Amino acid sequence: MTGLEQKISLGIIAIITCAAIPFLAGLLSLKSKGFRGFIEGKGSIFIKDGKIMEDNLKKERYSTDELLELLRKKNVFQVSDVEFAVLEPTGDLSVLLKKENQPLTAKDLNMSVATVKEPQTVIMDGKILDEPLTTIGRSRRWLITELEKLGVTIDNVFLGQVNSYGELTVDLYDDKLKVPSPQERPLILATMKKCQADLESFALGTENKEAKELYRKNSEKLQKAIEKVSPILRN
Structure with a gap:
């Protein structure tokens, strides 16, 4: 083996060794709690029953000011x-408040609450x-109706x-x-349009022929009524 080949071999061995050490350390950490504690360290109790553990602070080389700063980051003062x-x-710093200082929850009051879903972005950059x-389950017609209630147009909405x-x-x-509050007459018109849009949606969403025809006819009647009263309600 030449000197160059020997250097290449040593380089490859070094690379494999460097890659293997973290892998083996991670594997041992999963298998052995003691080894994991040695590599990653253990948690240190700073406060117990509302009292500061001064010895642990000194051991971890933390000052009282640093502890208070960590608490403030957790909204604890x-x-x-x-x-x-x-x-x-x-x-x-992981913090557990005393029971009397924890926020009141619906569970504490034995109340059941509805699941809150993430909001849906329906307009972005005016589109x-x-x-x-x-x-x-909404339509463009519904959205435009809601915007009319607020007194704004699509182009004005970021x-x-x-x-x-x-x-x-x-x-x-x-x-x-500021988003203006809808006026009474425009609000009535917007509500009528919403009802008409809902009837159209119901007609499209049902498989029952009789119900579909009923929704369609009432939607057309309401549309004619909207056309008649629109000049009055828009003023």
Whole structure:
């Protein structure tokens, strides 16, 4: 073996060794809790029953100011409110508040609450997004009706979202402008249009021929009524 070949072989061995060490260390960490503690370290209790463990602070070389800073990052400003706080091997502080200082939840009151779904963005940069509208079972006609209730047009909307309750909120291009409240007569017109749009949706969504025909006829009647009263309600 020449000197060059020997150097290449040693280089390959070094690369394989460097790659194998982290792999083996990770494998041993999964298999052995003691080895994992040696490699990754263990958590250190900083607060117990609302009292600071000074010896552990000194051991980890943390000052009281640094502990208070970590607590503030967790929105905790009083040590006595803390039941348990531990410094994780990653350097993060895990905090458990005392029961009386924890936020009240629906579970505490034995209340059942509806699942909140993520809001759907239906308008972006003044353009309607059809896919999110379809996801929530709404149509363009419904969206335009909701915008009319707010007294704005698509072109003025930078971002529009529909929450899990079916409510539309918009952010306008001009942040100085406030979304105006809909006036009474335009609101009536918008409601009529919404009802007409809902009837069309019902007609498209049902397989029952009689129901489909009934929805279609009523939708047409309501559309004619809208055309008659629109000049009055728009003023």
